[in-house]
Amino acid sequence: MNASGRNASLLLIAGLALFGGGCGLFEPRSPEAPTQSSQTFLPATDPFIVISNLQSAIEQKSVPNYIQCLADPLAGVHTFLFVPSSEGTALYASLFRNWSTAEEQAYFQNLTTRTTSTSISKLDLTEKTRSLAADSAYLEYDYTLTFENTAAGFPSRASGNLQFALQRSSSNIWTIYRWTDFKTANDITWSLFKGKFSN
Secondary structure (H helix, E strand, O other), rough: OOOOHHHHHHHHHEEEEEEEOOOOOOOOOOOOOOOOOOOOOOOOOHHHHHHHHHHHHHHHHHHHHHHHHHHHHOOOOOOOEEEHHHHHHHHHHHHHHHHOOOHHHHHHHHHHHHHOOOOOEEEEEEEEEEOOOOOOOEEEEEEEEEEEEEEEEEOOOOOEEEOOOOOEEOOOOOEEEEEEEEEEOOOOHHHHHHOOOOO
């Protein structure tokens, strides 16, 4: 057999070994593990689902889900308004003067970039009062926000009292349109998280 014949035979043998030798190229593959955990966001058809969605968004560090909890002026009667705590006003008065969902999204996005996927982030709430109507709701909670972050010297916990006013849209979706923060403890309030991570 000449050299070209030997080369052709070697190529044929190599090809058969590759495709017929059990290399598994055409066998079904095991499914890969998901790259991220599934996220929880339920259609907010009552005010308390909004609160649950907010807690889940914080735990999962999900910016889109977090923002969906807040009023969209195109879909509801009210625009979103945040009223900071007294210490938040003292430190960030000019920042909070025109605070909107855009600033809220920027703060939460910045906060999520200053943490890790395994860092603790959670919102614990204790209900204080509630007032429910057909298309509006008022909910008050004592809160503890835990959000481990990499900002040097900045705490990972805030606590205080918050009041949410919620609205129901014409499509029966509830959102928070007014959020008021109050200082009640020695910890910093949530307002300082918003001010710190606003840019």
